[in-house]
Amino acid sequence: MKQTLESIQNRLSEIKRQNLYRRLKYGKINGPYITINSKKLVNFCSNDYLGLSSTKITASQSQSSSRLVSGNDTSFMKLEKKLAEHKSQEAALVFPTGYMANLGAIPALVDKNTIIFSDELNHASIIEACKLSGAKLQVYRHNDVDDLEKKIKKFKAYNKLIITEGIFSMDGDYSKLREISEISQKTDSFLILDDAHGDFTVGKDGKGTPNHFGVEKKVDVYISSLSKGLGSFGGYATASNPVVDLCINKARSFIYTSALPSFLVEMSLSRIKQNRAKQQKKLEKNTSMFSSGLKQIGYDIKSQTHIIPIIIGNEKKTLEFGRFMYENKVFAQPIRYPTVPKNSARLRVSVTAWLEKSHIESALSVFERAAEKFKLV
Structure with missing residues (x-):
């Protein structure tokens, strides 16, 4: 058992050495924002693309069984x-x-x-x-x-x-x-x-x-x-x-x-x-605004969708980039191997209908400073 634990600790050490270590971040999401350690950030990591998740729900009894047994409500x-x-x-x-x-x-x-x-x-x-x-x-x-x-x-x-x-x-x-x-x-x-x-x-x-x-x-x-x-x-x-x-x-x-x-x-x-046309139109508008802004800064953006990767390559540099964004109140998570191939680490930015024009403009300002700091453009 001790040998197994030692092996696990060695594997964790190797993950850290390669800048691939992950740690859970506990936060509270509220509309376009996420609060982590009392720090309020604009959330560019949500998959709630149309911003529909705010509906209040009332819990009811769980099915507590397979649908083929007794849980097929x-x-x-x-x-x-x-x-x-x-x-x-x-x-x-x-x-x-x-x-x-x-x-x-x-x-x-x-x-x-x-x-x-x-x-x-x-x-x-x-x-x-x-x-x-x-x-x-x-x-x-x-x-x-x-x-x-x-x-x-x-x-x-x-x-x-x-x-x-x-x-x-x-x-x-x-x-x-x-x-x-x-x-x-x-x-x-x-x-x-x-x-x-x-x-x-x-x-x-x-x-x-x-x-x-x-x-x-x-x-x-x-x-x-x-x-x-x-x-x-x-x-x-x-x-x-x-x-x-x-x-x-x-x-x-x-x-x-x-x-x-x-x-x-x-x-x-x-x-x-429900009719989601309004949210879908806003998502399209936000995506166009944010993608165009990144291109004007000089980022090489090829995505035509609401998922916009900013590929940096080096894992350590990507972590530092993500930390800079966090410090400047933009939440955009670094994505590394094995989720993406080695040396293609990136920030995966997701645009949502939650965002207002002011959120996008302030985030673009941070991305512009980050581009200069990390010599990305």
Whole structure:
């Protein structure tokens, strides 16, 4: 036991040496602000993109059981019907989190005769799901449709499944969905899309990335989150009736866990029913204002979405950059390996509808001083 503890301490020391050590920050979120250690900062780390999470909720009894045992409150049926309509699909299935939706749905839909083609920058939940699935796996270069097509042609004998994100969580770029969906149809490959960061925020009525690109009908399975654009909690998958039925019967992260408390389901239901056009328009305006401001300062900004990475590279320098932002009342977390590749550390800035013009202008002023201090432009 002592040897095990010594080994753990050595591993922690190595993590610290590489400037990769993480520590939880305890804070109180209030609208566009977060307060940490009595310091009030403008929050540029929230995934509550439309600023919907302020609704007061009243707790109700927990389901305290799996939905297949005794925890299937009727509120789930109502929410799943709305989610299926939202994505123009036949059925939907709610999971406790978006991570669990990927972890359950992906392995449920494949077998040993399936080969998965996954973008190299897909979210950790997709990577873990692919590893657990038992299917063969081919990772294609990020958003490289030529590499994807070339890899698919090598494996004609297998059932083929392509997985990509709609908006990539750390780079903030759109997936090349038009081209990928064409390859999917041409090669008879099943297409799964994780649209956690595009759902409810882009496209007509917030219908997501495929709607934005006009390829809604070409996606076979949508997996998404209720905790980002919708500002609630949970995850879901939506697809044809047979696909959802198979998930009910085979998705282990659905079968073997307690259901969400009904008040969270009801909160999601109330928010999906409300008109979010005003918040979506404000998010677009804020994103444009902030991105343009960073470019004027001289930052190399390629993102066209509300997720804007400021890539610095060196982990230590990135930590120092983040500390400078914190000291100047801007909360923008440094992101390092293994979340992103080594030597591509960054600040992941997320714009929300919570922010007012004054928040953005004051933050840009801090980013301008940071650019000079760290010689980034």
